Amino acid sequence: MSTPFLSVQNLSKRFKAPKGEDALTVFENVNLGIEKGEFVCIIGHSGCGKSTILNILAGLDEPSEGGVIMNGKEVSGPSLDRGIVFQNYSLLPWLSALKNVTFAVQARHKSWSKKQVHEHSMKYLEMVGLAGGAELRKPSQLSGGMRQRVSIARAFAIQPELLLLDEPFGALDALTRGSIQDELIRIWSGSDQTVFMITHDVDEAILLADRILLMTNGPYARVAESVQVEIPRPRERANIIHHSDYYDIRNHLVEFLATRSKALAGKQEDGGTSEPSIVRFGAHGVLSDPKDDRKPAVSRAK
Amino acid sequence: MLASLNARALLLSLVLLAVLLGLWEAASPKQQLAGELTEYELLMGGGEPKAAVPPPSAVFAKAWEELSDPFYDAGPNDKGIGIQIGYSLYRVLSGYFLAAAIAIPVGFLIGMSPLMYKALDPFIQVLRPISPLAWMPLALFVIQDSQASAIFVIFICSIWPMLINTAFGVAGVRKDWVNVARTHELGALKTAWIVILPAAAPTILTGMRISIGIAWLVIVAAEMLVGGTGIGYYVWNEWNNLDLTSVVFSILVIGVVGMLLDTAFAYCARLVQYQE
Ligand SMILES: Nc1ncnc2c1ncn2[C@@H]1O[C@H](COP(=O)(O)OP(=O)(O)OP(=O)(O)O)[C@@H](O)[C@H]1O
Ligand SMILES: [Mg+2]
Numbered sequence: 001m002s003t004p005f006l007s008v009q010n011l012s013k014r015f016k017a018p019k020g021e022d023a024l025t026v027f028e029n030v031n032l033g034i035e036k037g038e039f040v041c042i043i044g045h046s047g048c049g050k051s052t053i054l055n056i057l058a059g060l061d062e063p064s065e066g067g068v069i070m071n072g073k074e075v076s077g078p079s080l081d082r083g084i085v086f087q088n089y090s091l092l093p094w095l096s097a098l099k100n101v102t103f104a105v106q107a108r109h110k111s112w113s114k115k116q117v118h119e120h121s122m123k124y125l126e127m128v129g130l131a132g133g134a135e136l137r138k139p140s141q142l143s144g145g146m147r148q149r150v151s152i153a154r155a156f157a158i159q160p161e162l163l164l165l166d167e168p169f170g171a172l173d174a175l176t177r178g179s180i181q182d183e184l185i186r187i188w189s190g191s192d193q194t195v196f197m198i199t200h201d202v203d204e205a206i207l208l209a210d211r212i213l214l215m216t217n218g219p220y221a222r223v224a225e226s227v228q229v230e231i232p233r234p235r236e237r238a239n240i241i242h243h244s245d246y247y248d249i250r251n252h253l254v255e256f257l258a259t260r261s262k263a264l265a266g267k268q269e270d271g272g273t274s275e276p277s278i279v280r281f282g283a284h285g286v287l288s289d290p291k292d293d294r295k296p297a298v299s300r301a302k
Numbered sequence: 303m304l305a306s307l308n309a310r311a312l313l314l315s316l317v318l319l320a321v322l323l324g325l326w327e328a329a330s331p332k333q334q335l336a337g338e339l340t341e342y343e344l345l346m347g348g349g350e351p352k353a354a355v356p357p358p359s360a361v362f363a364k365a366w367e368e369l370s371d372p373f374y375d376a377g378p379n380d381k382g383i384g385i386q387i388g389y390s391l392y393r394v395l396s397g398y399f400l401a402a403a404i405a406i407p408v409g410f411l412i413g414m415s416p417l418m419y420k421a422l423d424p425f426i427q428v429l430r431p432i433s434p435l436a437w438m439p440l441a442l443f444v445i446q447d448s449q450a451s452a453i454f455v456i457f458i459c460s461i462w463p464m465l466i467n468t469a470f471g472v473a474g475v476r477k478d479w480v481n482v483a484r485t486h487e488l489g490a491l492k493t494a495w496i497v498i499l500p501a502a503a504p505t506i507l508t509g510m511r512i513s514i515g516i517a518w519l520v521i522v523a524a525e526m527l528v529g530g531t532g533i534g535y536y537v538w539n540e541w542n543n544l545d546l547t548s549v550v551f552s553i554l555v556i557g558v559v560g561m562l563l564d565t566a567f568a569y570c571a572r573l574v575q576y577q578e
Pocket of ligand 1: 015044048051
């Protein structure tokens, strides 16, 4: 078994509790692999540790145990190869929307001229529908959704190998969300970027992902299941619901969030290496096999 | 509504001013009005035998006279108010900017490094509460120059608020913003320039504004001690001449210049202000 592009090994995160209380173990023994070019979504209840995992993948936070290996190299700090859309946008409030993107592009492409940087940045701002004056405003003068779009443009514009998205469409209305989802898929399928995305939206996950990771509730959360989404691409919002797998997957996810995330929660007594069980749907319904060692199918319509 | 509030506030201010001046004028002994005639003598250091707080009309007359020729220079004890203010401003600004040139980089260092913060904190805590004038004898002895000693006193009194506010502002930069710099692999210098400095600028400017206020307070006292030139010396000299009209006039001038300095820094603070 060759190591995948991104490999998370025995990852645990504990936060020291105030005053002698037991440390808070957010998650424990998280193991997963993500192939190059894969689009992976992770779903779990609020507070289970999704952002914490994402921050560790980004290199911003350190795990208490275990490690992350990307491209055969241990992740030991943040890098331009991993672009992030933060849950709280993290725009620099004293810079205009445009400058928030150009400084990132300039950091990525040090040799580019001002004009190149500007054009490249504008391309991505236009892509998220922020042009025609809005790009010159400061974040405080933009709506929540507009800020989120600036932060998306910033992450996309540096064209990182791995895109880490923390609920990137949370503050967007359905229409904008749809069009940016389409853009995300377009950019992703036109490149060999890998995407790791946190979402609370089950339908969004099925529409976008090759694979959906399901996390149990914390503390001692873990990635319990990995659901393959084998609905062929390109997926159309309107047609995807007619695919025979769609409702099977959707029901499985909703059922997980409603009951099993709780039932499976808690400390694993065996403490063994817990690879998520792989769940795939086909003509014969659910087929779950934890021993299944096969790589996820990375096929997509170009 | 806002405009009318401003207009009403202005009107109220003018009414209060008129009432205060009226009361002041009425409370002043009438015979002082004759002082106008002896103004020239007063200026020459003649001194008024029956000194009393002058009425506003006398102060206005004095102001008119002084401000119509602010830069005359008639020897060491008789210079125009403009020249005196100029000396004071020169001392304040050179001491102040010298302090800023040290306080801001050191504040950055302290703010960025918890080690430096802990190591330097005791020094700052002991040095900060020392009245700047307490340094004066030592400064005079070591520097052997009254002009430079006055500048040093300004330096030492304006350094602390800038140092502490810079350290505080730098240490308090939101972690999210620092993370933005980290994920974009900005070097230390770039991080300081693109993220930390703009993020901390409002706090730093608050410190600078406090410092300039203190420096302007201290320069008057310092110049009374070292003498020679400056607005502080001017006040003291006029007091020795028992020219209370000039004393009152220069008190007002000190107030106005202080206000202008503060306004200038408030304006700069607005330039670097940002809204989260
Ligand atoms: N710095 C910290 N110190 C202590 N506990 C923390 C810290 N950061 C996060 N936690 C805890 O870790 C847990 C996971 O937090 P995290 O932000 O990863 O949740 P999440 O899954 O992203 O939730 P959401 O969906 O609401 O964003 C929470 O219980 C939180 O209280
Ligand atoms: Mg989160």
